[in-house]
Amino acid sequence: MNATPTLAYVTPATPPAWKRWLVCSPLARIVIFMALFLVLNRSAAALVHLLMQGMAKTPMTSALTYLAVAMLPAIVTYLFLTLVVERRKPAELALRRWPDVFRGLLAGGLLFSTVVGVLWLLGSYHVVGFNPHADWLPPLLVAGIGAGITEEILFRGVLFRVVEEGLGTWAALLISALFFGFAHAANPGATVWSSTAIAIEAGLLFGLLYHATRSLLLCMGLHAAWNFCQGTVYGIPVSGLKADGWLVSTRTGPDWLSGGVFGAEASVVALTLCLLCSAALLAVALRRHSLVPPFWRRR
Numbered sequence: 025m026n027a028t029p030t031l032a033y034v035t036p037a038t039p040p041a042w043k044r045w046l047v048c049s050p051l052a053r054i055v056i057f058m059a060l061f062l063v064l065n066r067s068a069a070a071l072v073h074l075l076m077q078g079m080a081k082t083p084m085t086s087a088l089t090y091l092a093v094a095m096l097p098a099i100v101t102y103l104f105l106t107l108v109v110e111r112r113k114p115a116e117l118a119l120r121r122w123p124d125v126f127r128g129l130l131a132g133g134l135l136f137s138t139v140v141g142v143l144w145l146l147g148s149y150h151v152v153g154f155n156p157h158a159d160w161l162p163p164l165l166v167a168g169i170g171a172g173i174t175e176e177i178l179f180r181g182v183l184f185r186v187v188e189e190g191l192g193t194w195a196a197l198l199i200s201a202l203f204f205g206f207a208h209a210a211n212p213g214a215t216v217w218s219s220t221a222i223a224i225e226a227g228l229l230f231g232l233l234y235h236a237t238r239s240l241l242l243c244m245g246l247h248a249a250w251n252f253c254q255g256t257v258y259g260i261p262v263s264g265l266k267a268d269g270w271l272v273s274t275r276t277g278p279d280w281l282s283g284g285v286f287g288a289e290a291s292v293v294a295l296t297l298c299l300l301c302s303a304a305l306l307a308v309a310l311r312r313h314s315l316v317p318p319f320w321r322r323r
Contacts, residue, residue, distance in 0.1 A: 030314050031189050032238065033110045047109060050190035057105050057182050064097035083162040087170070095170045098177045105182070116181065116240040124237070128245020135246070135301065136253040139294045140260075143275065146293070148282045149258075153272035160256045160270070167255055167262050172248030179204045179227070180234045180243050192318040193235060193309070201227025211264035213285035221290050222263070225298035226250075232305035235314070254288065261287035 035048045046052050072089050079085065106114040115121075143149035179200050188196035205223020208214060230243050255262040259269025264286045275282035283291035309315055316322075 030238070030316060032114075032116060032185060033106075033112055034189060050186045053105060053109055054182060054186050056109060057101055060104060061097055061101040061178075064100060065093055068093040068097055083159055087162040087165040090166050090170050095174045098174045102177045102181055114240075116185075116234075116238055121239055121241050124239045124242040125245040128242040128247075129249040130245075131242075132246035132249025133253050135297065136250045136258070136288075139288055139291070139297055140258050142293045142297070143282070143288065143291065146277070146281065148275050148277040148291075148293075149288075150274050150276065151271050152274055155259075155268070155270055155272050158256060158268045158270050160268075163256045163262075163268070164252055167265070168248040168252040171251055172244045175204070175207075176230065176240055176243045176247055179207075180230055181240050184231050184234060188235070188316050190319055192321075193315045195318070196316075197228060197231045197235075200231050203227075204230070208263050211286070212266075213261070213264040213287075215286070215290070217280075218264070218283075218286040218290040221295050225289065225295045225302075228302045229298045229305070232302050232309065236305045236308050236312075261285065263287060263289060 035044055072092050106112055140149055184196045184200040187199050201223045204227040205219045208222050209219045234243050251262050254260050255267030256269050259267055259271045259273040261267050280292050288294050
């Protein structure tokens with residue numbers, strides 16, 4: 025079977041060999057993206073540092089800084105990769121697919137609410153108060169919008185998509201999931217287990233969601249809603265980062281159930297529910313015969 029039509033881009037055969045290898049090949053495009061992203065990231069960080077000298081550091085200024093030094097460079101670099109290097113319009117971000125954002129937000133909110141509901145039924149999640157004055161805007165900008173856009177561009181838009189073109193879907197799932205999981209290894213309270221859990225529950229889920237829909241916007245929406253609901257709605261640490269939630273909550277029980285100080289993402293409940301969703305997406309891919317083989321097995 026020829027699965028290449030499911031790919032957004034395939035290295036063309038017509039350019040000179042040097043251009044195919046140094047510009048158009050999967051490895052070259054990943055290197056080009058990362059090099060430009062790091063340049064823009066460091067430049068933006070230096071500019072923000074210069075502009076904010078003498079200003080007090082607040083949650084809002086920290087949030088805006090994150091958007092300036094991470095999210096905006098990621099967007100600009102991805103547009104450069106697709107429009108200039110790959111010479112195509114990024115259909116995975118097409119304006120006609122904006123409803124995918126809202127579908128993703130709904131799916132992410134429902135999925136994490138289900139995680140919390142199961143933890144509550146098992147006697148692990150407890151609401152001890154309500155905080156109507158929770159500072160919700162900075163977490164929305166950072167953990168929600170910022171992380172949802174930035175991380176989905178990096179790990180699904182670039183790493184998963186480009187590796188899939190070269191090494192196939194299975195390798196892309198494994199590589200992008202491992203990088204995504206262990207990118208959280210330096211977070212507060214992180215352990216080998218928490219990084220592995222994120223790799224399995226989120227890395228595989230988002231990779232399969234992108235594969236099945238070819239929509240980065242859907243992945244961004246789900247990612248943003250998952251993070252925002254986790255921290256600001258339910259008061260649970262987001263990947264180890266302290267949350268100021270509308271619901272003041274505690275979790276009890278063994279770490280494998282509650283997730284411990286890292287948060288519910290390290291819970292076997294989140295792992296199980298996300299694996300079930302991943303299995304459903306994989307079943308869709310198998311039914312469609314859309315799994316992409318490595319380039320050496322494609323015609």
